[in-house]
Amino acid sequence: MTRLKEKIKDISILDIAQRLGIEVKGKKALCFTGHDRNPSLSFNDKDGFFKCFGCEAKGDQIALVQLFYNIDFKNALKWFIQTYNLQYSTYLSEKSELRVVTSVIKQANNDFEPNSEIYEYLMNSLDLSKRGKEYLTIDRGFKPEVISRLEIKDINNPKTVFEDLSQKWGLAALEKCGLCKHENGKYKFIWWDYVIIFPFIDLNYRITYIQGRRLDLSKINIKYVNLKGVQPQLYNLPALIEAKPRGKIFLCEGVPDTISAIQLHKTAIGVLGATNFRKDYLDMLSDYQINIIPDGDQGGETFMKSVVSAFASIGKSVQKINLGPYKDLNEYLKQNNRP
Incomplete structure (x- = not known):
């Protein structure tokens, strides 16, 4: 082996x-x-x-x-x-x-490589429907002002959106930036049904990544659909610009928990996946007090260990935030801080 x-x-x-x-x-x-x-x-x-x-x-x-x-x-x-x-x-x-x-x-x-120009064109062409607003506010407990601030949108008709993107940018460009895939001789949009879109904004306030959240899981049980082939980025990086010098930064696992932390007035950044914290993130985070908010499951434990290990390699300790009986920060928000 x-x-x-x-x-x-x-x-x-x-x-x-x-x-x-x-x-x-x-x-x-x-x-x-x-x-x-x-x-x-x-x-x-x-x-x-x-x-x-x-x-x-x-x-x-x-x-x-x-x-x-x-x-x-x-x-x-x-x-x-x-x-x-x-x-x-x-x-x-x-x-x-x-x-x-x-x-x-x-x-x-x-x-594959990110293309901010195409991602921003896509986001500017979208809005947030009643269905998306209800899911984010009622099911997730997010305030409208937080949703607006993070520029969360949704796609009701993927076919129409894909046709518009294809005409504007061409299929090769869409494939290169991860928005479509080539299978069985055909190009397909990465999102095939209703999806909520979360843009990832970098320190230059450009969109460098996008994640989609599906709601209809009755036929295909896949919640999150990421860009194909493009390496995931940290979510809500502008928090570093807004943070106080040597202030607290809260690292969360995934987008919903990060949004929950933001609504709880925390300076929060999201990592996609329990083991996706890369050591090249250390340069931008090493000057802050790092607090980790892991989920209360095996994935959360893995996330905690990977972050602790990364910071230990540069001689820096981190603080764990214990959620007690709550499975994740979004559950805590929904039960204690409804909009």
Whole structure:
């Protein structure tokens, strides 16, 4: 077994399931094949193993990704490398696997890159519908002024939006910035049904990334749809400009918790995913007092450990904020700070 596969074996299979959009309660979930009405999919996080007692599907972390997307082993490795930001050269030794990763490096570094001009054109063409407002205010507990400040919009008709973008920018440009994908000889918009759009704004107040949140999970249980091939950024980076010198910065896992922290008057920045805190973030964060608000689950524990480890490498400690009985900060907000 190569070091890359060993690294994947160390990743929590529950965290992988969460990233795939599988809603796990305890250690069980509805099977992603859609055959059952009662949870038949079981996870063993200690051994990194899953099994469905309905369709008999089973396997390890890599097999879960293969079966979920119906892809081969090579493309499953690509998914792990891109999703968990694994350092390719660090974990490879076999020539056959090196060829796989070389192609991934080319795809990640050359084929895809953010395009602020296109992202901003898209956001300027959108609005926030009644459905989006109700979800954000009623279901999530966010105040309208916070929603407006963060420029959250939604897409009701992806086909119309995609046609407009295609005519304005061309399919090649849309694919390069992660807004469309080329499959089976056709170009497809990355969002195929109603989706709420969260723009990621950098220190120059330019949009460098976008995340979509789907609401209809009845047919496809995928909540968040990110840009294809483009490396995720930190959410709400302008908070660093607004922060006091050597002041407190609250790191949250994901967009909803970050918005919750902002509404609670915290200077907050969001990290997409439990293990996506990169060491190149340290330069911009090292002068602040870092407070971490992890979710109350395995993913939150993984998030906490990854951030603590990163800051420990530069001799800096961080403070954990304990949420007590609440599963995440958004749940705390909804129960204690309704708009």
